[in-house]
Amino acid sequence: MESVEELIRDLSSKLGNIAGEFSSRADRIIAAGRATPGGFSADPQAPIDLVARAREVLAVRKARRRYFPPDLFHEPAWEMLVALFIIYETDHSMNVKALVSCSDAPATTSQRWIDHLHKSGLIDRVTDTVDRRRIDISLSDRGHEAMVRYLKDISGIT
Template sequence: METVEDLIRDFSSKLGAVAGEFSSRADRIIASGCLSNGASTGQAAEHHDLVAQARHHLAVRKARRRHFPTDLFHEPAWEMLIALFVIYETDHSMNVKALVSCSDAPATTSQRWIDHLHKSGLIDRVTDPIDRRRVDISLSEQGNEAMVRYLTEVAGLA
């Protein structure tokens, strides 16, 4: 039987997914030039292209899992980095439960990768001051810069 805390965490996770969808729609509107958030339209379009490329990476990985055993191509850290990049400019962070669900890995494996990514300086962890059990994860500035460089390089190879 689920506890109230479990239900709240699940609800919070689902709200985060809804917020992510609204944020991605806002990104598309900003990138189309209809709105401006202080950045030039060219910069917004360039960022939107990288986010679209990151989303494409996630979609390709999910498609691959539908056709092949998941343990053949298991990279939970990479899937978490891509998911965090996609939301970096909008929501900026994701709770641990939502991030673990992005990786399609057991919670313990995902938690070990979160620890490793944090020690590597690629992500930041912030404990919610109201609910100390809730931890929000975001790309660090270093992690975001690395993702931008990688996606830009990969786009140049295509």
């Protein structure tokens, strides 16, 4: 019977392979002229899909784990910010438990980073009015603006 650690390593490896496959496919699409490195349109006037770009950022980060020990590049706060950006553009918030699972860090470490991100003004915390034990987390306006600027910058958009 496999240990939990082995199962997690196996899952992480499989996710890294999937991320690598998506990256390869994106490279082929770009090479075929159907997309640009900063977005998915050959039309330079078309808006860049920043959510797709954020997903790509996460996929590239996870792909590194296939080649290097994961603790070399452990940035739970960054992974949480990128995940919150993706959620902001769709659902707008997620609960603490879901956010902690995005960070690939122990719950206590993630909680400390959530506190730090909140104190930095990058995220908002709202207690659920129905279940006071549940806290929803979302990017603050400041955090969202910073993520948009970052994603545009790495996409070559001014």
